[in-house]
């Protein structure tokens with residue numbers, strides 16, 4: 001099995017597993033039972049973890065909320081802002097190419113009577129293809145806009161958004177900015193001191209941590225951010241997200257982030273080089289193969305991301321013909337959805353083009369040998385299924 005789907009998830013780094021295990025078996029205290037030492041030890045590691053994550057993201061430690069992952073973080077950010085009893089504004093903005101964990105929440109808010117603007121994304125031939133159209137965004141924001149939700153990096157075509165420019169547009173009008181940074185954190189420098197977003201979602205399993213743990217950063221110290229909680233019960237995390245915290249998972253996310261940050265530039269360069277070789281070889285053996293999204297040379301594209309479309313065969317058929325290579329036709333997070341990718345049609349591809357497209361995600365443990373093998377398996381599979 002050759003795993004080339006690192007936007008869907010990443011393997012848990014052994015160093016992360018080693019760091020988290022003692023917090024399951026030895027120091028297993030409940031971090032909310034601070035009346036005894038076992039609880040205090042757990043509470044202390046949670047506090048140190050928040051400080052460490054906050055240092056890496058450039059936000060106050062008090063702003064870190066632990067969640068189950070980015071879906072929950074996105075839900076809490078958007079519903080939390082729109083549902084707060086003191087929220088006076090009634091307008092919400094997002095972009096067509098967001099993840100469903102944003103789009104579906106926005107649709108629900110709309111049903112509850114909010115005005116929603118879905119701003120178009122730049123088309124395929126634009127240097128920021130897939131990213132929210134900044135002029136359209138500027139035109140959509142008004143004094144009733146409570147929140148703008150724009151992803152930091154796209155999970156299908158890897159475009160990196162100019163977040164500081166977007167933040168400036170939002171804050172000029174007094175709107176808050178949420179960013180789904182699930183594909184960015186651990187892969188790119190994400191510094192909330194220089195990029196002034198108000199709420200930020202991330203998930204450990206995208207940067208070699210375990211599944212089931214994420215964060216929502218609520219406020220970076222510059223503006224007041226008021227959330228209505230979505231999960232109530234024990235009053236934990238300042239009553240913004242109740243439930244017993246999981247120190248082992250929190251240590252795992254923190255360790256994964258520390259490793260990702262310290263190895264970022266080295267792994268980025270290696271992944272870029274692997275992708276160049278991989279794409280070059282696929283182009284050699286598949287006539288008419290086309291790159292979706294912006295140039296691979298662009299710094300505005302995530303290093304490991306490759307999204308291509310075949311001239312004459314559906315992506316699903318290619319995947320079925322090459323079962324030993326794990327890749328995806330569209331976003332794996334929405335692969336329960338049989339519709340063509342909304343991101344690809346959102347940048348102007350036809351439904352047929354979108355159905356002929358696949359996404360690869362190269363990771364930091366991917367080897368040269370795996371790339372060579374994958375090219376062979378994929379090219380053989382394509383030759384077998386292409387129309388005569």
Ligand SMILES: Cc1ncc(COP(=O)(O)O)c(C=O)c1O
Pocket residue numbers: 007008068069070071072099101151153154155180182183202203204214333
């Ligand atoms: C951009 C983006 N947002 C949200 C999610 C959902 O993340 P999680 O699996 O942590 O709920 C994903 C998962 O692929 C994603 O890529």
